[in-house]
Amino acid sequence: MSKLKGWKELVPGGIITEAGNARQYKTGDWRTERPKVDKEKCINCFFCWAYCPDGSVIVDADKGIMVGFDYDHCKGCGICASVCPAKAIDMIPER
Amino acid sequence: MAKVMELKTRVLGLNGNAAVAYAMRQINPDVVAAYPITPQTDCVERFAEYVSAGLVDTEFVTVESEHSAMSACIGAAAAGGRVMTATAANGLALMWEVLYIAASLRLPIVMMVTNRALSGNINIHCDHSDTMGARDAGWIQLFSENAQEAYDNIIQAVRIAEDLNVRLPVMVTQDGFIISHAVERVEVLDDELVQNFVGPYKPVYPLLDLAHPVTYGPLDLFDYYFEHKRSQIEAIDNSFPIIKKVGKEFGKVTGRTYDLLETYRLEDAEYAVVALGSTCGTAKEAVNVLRERGKKVGLLKIRCFRPFPRKEIAAALLPLKGVAVLDRSVSFGGFGGPVFTEIRSALYDAPSRPLMMDFFYGLGGRDIYPEDIEKALQTIESVVQKGTVEEHIGYLGLRE
Numbered sequence: 001m002s003k004l005k006g007w008k009e010l011v012p013g014g015i016i017t018e019a020g021n022a023r024q025y026k027t028g029d030w031r032t033e034r035p036k037v038d039k040e041k042c043i044n045c046f047f048c049w050a051y052c053p054d055g056s057v058i059v060d061a062d063k064g065i066m067v068g069f070d071y072d073h074c075k076g077c078g079i080c081a082s083v084c085p086a087k088a089i090d091m092i093p094e095r
Numbered sequence: 096m097a098k099v100m101e102l103k104t105r106v107l108g109l110n111g112n113a114a115v116a117y118a119m120r121q122i123n124p125d126v127v128a129a130y131p132i133t134p135q136t137d138c139v140e141r142f143a144e145y146v147s148a149g150l151v152d153t154e155f156v157t158v159e160s161e162h163s164a165m166s167a168c169i170g171a172a173a174a175g176g177r178v179m180t181a182t183a184a185n186g187l188a189l190m191w192e193v194l195y196i197a198a199s200l201r202l203p204i205v206m207m208v209t210n211r212a213l214s215g216n217i218n219i220h221c222d223h224s225d226t227m228g229a230r231d232a233g234w235i236q237l238f239s240e241n242a243q244e245a246y247d248n249i250i251q252a253v254r255i256a257e258d259l260n261v262r263l264p265v266m267v268t269q270d271g272f273i274i275s276h277a278v279e280r281v282e283v284l285d286d287e288l289v290q291n292f293v294g295p296y297k298p299v300y301p302l303l304d305l306a307h308p309v310t311y312g313p314l315d316l317f318d319y320y321f322e323h324k325r326s327q328i329e330a331i332d333n334s335f336p337i338i339k340k341v342g343k344e345f346g347k348v349t350g351r352t353y354d355l356l357e358t359y360r361l362e363d364a365e366y367a368v369v370a371l372g373s374t375c376g377t378a379k380e381a382v383n384v385l386r387e388r389g390k391k392v393g394l395l396k397i398r399c400f401r402p403f404p405r406k407e408i409a410a411a412l413l414p415l416k417g418v419a420v421l422d423r424s425v426s427f428g429g430f431g432g433p434v435f436t437e438i439r440s441a442l443y444d445a446p447s448r449p450l451m452m453d454f455f456y457g458l459g460g461r462d463i464y465p466e467d468i469e470k471a472l473q474t475i476e477s478v479v480q481k482g483t484v485e486e487h488i489g490y491l492g493l494r495e
Binding site (some may be wrong): 004005006007008010011012013014015016017019 | 166199200202262299300307308309310312313315318319322323325326329330431
């Protein structure tokens with residue numbers, strides 16, 4: 001995330017003067033725990049992808065494999081780890 | 096070269112509501128969204144007549160509540176329009192959450208408030224509980240002593256609100272019925288002169304500028320909300336010199352100069368009464384009566400309550416021996432009313448201070464007489480003679 005601005009640098013009224021810049025807001029930094037997948041155990045069932053409330057599980061649909069996580073937007077809720085039938089996902093505390 | 100305007104005025108018999116409606120016609124705002132509530136109804140009714148007669152270009156939005164009125168004003172102001180409205184009492188209370196949004200988004204909406212007591216029990220008459228309840232919402236608040244000041248304040252409010260160093264909504268108050276419904280001599284300006292004084296509206300980040308799309312009111316969490324509030328504190332503090340500057344310019348045009356405060360016979364005074372609104376007129380009479388009896392008394396009238404002119408108030412009151420503050424609203428469970436607590440706080444840093452009492456008065460439209468104000472001044476004088484304030488709170492015109 002870019003350096004946070006001081007109050008004197010802000011647009012009055014908190015108005016956003018640039019269209020479509022929500023993509024710059026990396027909501028992943030709300031996370032306190034990060035999911036980590038062990039691909040040795042993963043059976044590519046895509047349960048994590050189906051249950052993720054934030055669309056933050058990355059899969060390669062053509063190859064049929066679960067690739068990893070979009071840490072810019074994953075909020076660390078742990079649903080993926082909870083639903084994983086192969087117990088392949090661990091939640092690691094963020095520092 | 097600046098255009099030199101010839102001062103053209105007319106003297107009309109108008110009540111406060113009519114005077115404000117007349118000013119609104121002259122200002123000719125782009126949008127007015129309002130809901131009727133006593134004692135403000137008379138004002139928006141008159142303005143609606145101007146709309147139906149085609150005397151203004153205003154889009155008049157009739158809404159189903161005051162919450163909707165202020166919400167429509169916010170939308171219209173964000174779109175890029177010059178926007179005005181009016182309300183009173185419970186109507187203002189119903190606007191509560193959106194008042195904060197109007198100020199936070201820095202939208203220069205001008206609103207007339209006819210001060211009326213908040214329920215319950217239900218009461219339609221004047222006190223200041225409505226405006227004082229909204230004092231923390233981020234709006235500039237100007238109080239008027241009479242219909243002339245209500246007219247003058249509304250015109251100045253447009254300039255203050257729209258100043259690029261301020262960009263905040265402004266509330267102009269007048270005491271319900273006492274001013275709003277009493278016909279007085281009001282000197283109105285020429286339409287063109289008012290138009291020139293307020294000038295053309297320059298919107299900032301208008302939503303209707305489709306080539307430059309902007310977002311109003313986005314999610315603002317722990318990472319930026321605090322900084323935005325800090326810049327809002329700066330904006331309302333920036334309005335002090337603008338309110339003074341606009342008041343002076345208005346004086347140049349009309350002969351009626353306005354400041355944050357007005358002092359009346361305070362130069363050599365030992366005791367003073369502090370008041371807001373129509374009571375200041377009554378207080379001037381009481382001061383004159385006591386002066387004739389040789390008492391060194393005066394009045395400090397607070398015109399601008401938000402932002403609170405703490406330095407000017409301290410400078411005016413510190414030379415005195417005793418001060419009687421008049422509060423027309425209660426902060427239940429607080430140490431006195433809102434005017435008293437802020438004035439006491441403004442004097443805290445001084446090495447020596449006048450003794451001070453707060454007097455609640457006029458709740459729910461209870462009349463205040465010059466004799467009541469004389470009593471307040473006599474009470475504070477006897478407190479000073481004793482050398483200590485035993486009871487900080489007194490009541491004027493209350494039955495035991």
